[in-house]
Amino acid sequence: MSPTAAISATASVPSIYRFVLTTLEPLFALSGALMTLGRPDSYAATMTRGAVPYTADTQFLYTQLGGAWLHFAFNAAVVMRLFDDLRLWRWLCAGMLLSDVAYWHSAAQAVGGWAAWAVLADWTSNDWVVFATNLLTISVRILILLGVGVKSGGSGDGIGLVGKAKK
Numbered sequence: 001m002s003p004t005a006a007i008s009a010t011a012s013v014p015s016i017y018r019f020v021l022t023t024l025e026p027l028f029a030l031s032g033a034l035m036t037l038g039r040p041d042s043y044a045a046t047m048t049r050g051a052v053p054y055t056a057d058t059q060f061l062y063t064q065l066g067g068a069w070l071h072f073a074f075n076a077a078v079v080m081r082l083f084d085d086l087r088l089w090r091w092l093c094a095g096m097l098l099s100d101v102a103y104w105h106s107a108a109q110a111v112g113g114w115a116a117w118a119v120l121a122d123w124t125s126n127d128w129v130v131f132a133t134n135l136l137t138i139s140v141r142i143l144i145l146l147g148v149g150v151k152s153g154g155s156g157d158g159i160g161l162v163g164k165a166k167k
Helices: 015-038 040-048 056-082 086-110 125-146
Strands: none
Touching: 015 040, 015 056, 015 125, 040 056, 040 086, 040 125, 056 086, 086 125
């Protein structure tokens, strides 16, 4: 089986998607990392609407989360800029979506579960900011995985994470 030629991500992915993934995403992730590493008390208050106080004995969890967000920022700001390969970008987007699912579930857990989270009348301005910024990045990842707006390996190609079978 021969390796497939790389398809240029910069030639295939719309510039708005690239901007969201390689500029906005790392800034959002870096912001989250700085908050969890530098102000975990503020992060806890923001995510739980003040219901769960930060305690020093849980600092290791915030450090782990901050490290994960630094990894996220690095992948988006460095790896996606250095490797102009659509398949790699799709793999990274798939991995990021796994993290997004866990993040959104944790946001619901932080306020008492999905039933409480779904009450939009109870949302704070922080809830809306978290939702809006995550919705943008998640939407772009899904669009890339589905091939929507992607020039090469587009929508007829599905996710494009595996090579096509020879006929």
